Amino acid sequence: MKTEKIINHIVNWLKDYAIKAGVNGFVVGVSGGIDSAVTSTLCAKTGLKVLCLEMPIHQAPSQVSRALNHIDWMKSRFPNVEMTQVNLTQVFDSLIEALPTVENEEDRFMSLANTRARLRMTSLYYFAALQGLLVAGTGNKVEDFGVGFYTKYGDGGVDLSPIADLMKSEVYELANFMGINQDIIEAAPTDGLWGDDRTDEDQIGASYDELEWAMRFVESKSNPDSLKTREKQVLEIYTKMHKANKHKMVPIPVCEIPMEMKS
Numbered sequence: 001m002k003t004e005k006i007i008n009h010i011v012n013w014l015k016d017y018a019i020k021a022g023v024n025g026f027v028v029g030v031s032g033g034i035d036s037a038v039t040s041t042l043c044a045k046t047g048l049k050v051l052c053l054e055m056p057i058h059q060a061p062s063q064v065s066r067a068l069n070h071i072d073w074m075k076s077r078f079p080n081v082e083m084t085q086v087n088l089t090q091v092f093d094s095l096i097e098a099l100p101t102v103e104n105e106e107d108r109f110m111s112l113a114n115t116r117a118r119l120r121m122t123s124l125y126y127f128a129a130l131q132g133l134l135v136a137g138t139g140n141k142v143e144d145f146g147v148g149f150y151t152k153y154g155d156g157g158v159d160l161s162p163i164a165d166l167m168k169s170e171v172y173e174l175a176n177f178m179g180i181n182q183d184i185i186e187a188a189p190t191d192g193l194w195g196d197d198r199t200d201e202d203q204i205g206a207s208y209d210e211l212e213w214a215m216r217f218v219e220s221k222s223n224p225d226s227l228k229t230r231e232k233q234v235l236e237i238y239t240k241m242h243k244a245n246k247h248k249m250v251p252i253p254v255c256e257i258p259m260e261m262k263s
Helices: 003-021 034-044 061-077 089-098 105-131 141-147 168-178 182-186 200-204 208-220 229-244
Strands: 025-029 049-054 081-085 133-135
Touching: 003 025, 003 034, 003 133, 003 168, 025 034, 025 105, 034 049, 034 061, 034 168, 034 182, 049 061, 049 105, 061 081, 061 182, 089 105, 105 133, 141 168, 141 208, 141 229, 168 182, 168 208, 200 208, 208 229
Parallel strands: 025 049, 025 133, 049 081
Antiparallel strands: none
16 A cells, blocks of 8 residues: 555645635544544644544543543644543533433433434534534544444534545554554554443454455455355444445435426
């Protein structure tokens, strides 16, 4: 992979898009994970204003410290980087109190996890509108177009996606080349939506390397008959998630009214 050329290509694409849109720069939610670290660094390389938001909601201290360390690292290298911390824990708790209770609390765990992502999206767009910025997405290719492992109108609610054509492994290559903090590179990927230490692999049942293999296998239209047991399991996980989350990857369906009904 021609890593440096890819970095320059993305940086030029970001800068050109922002200038044509007539905005001041970008706002990025920095979580302490590899994707947001790479995205925010690419945005910073444009020379345009970059506002990094750190938005904890009952966040694990390790995630918060990684995010803050990355922002400090960025600010020491790029004078165009600013940072704002917005603690959304109280907002989240107040929302839970305002919502009606359910018979089985476990039934709404996923809904509340997605609510965290949507509160962060709302905050990102608050600052974007206030300061004339674009919300830069942090999703990679296997998440966004493979298994759909993101929240609709949460971390999926963005203005542009600079790394969405890169596999997770390729995002790591960019991170290593740009000198991203080692603690971020070595941390197990997590969406940080549960208030515990569960990883993406814990939730999905497969690693990103396995999911990348499955995505490429499906695209190649190869015969699955000769696959090993684990490969078949991973392919089943990938296929099931892709099908279930397809609605996130396609335009919102519009009910088209026949012209004869309108006349």
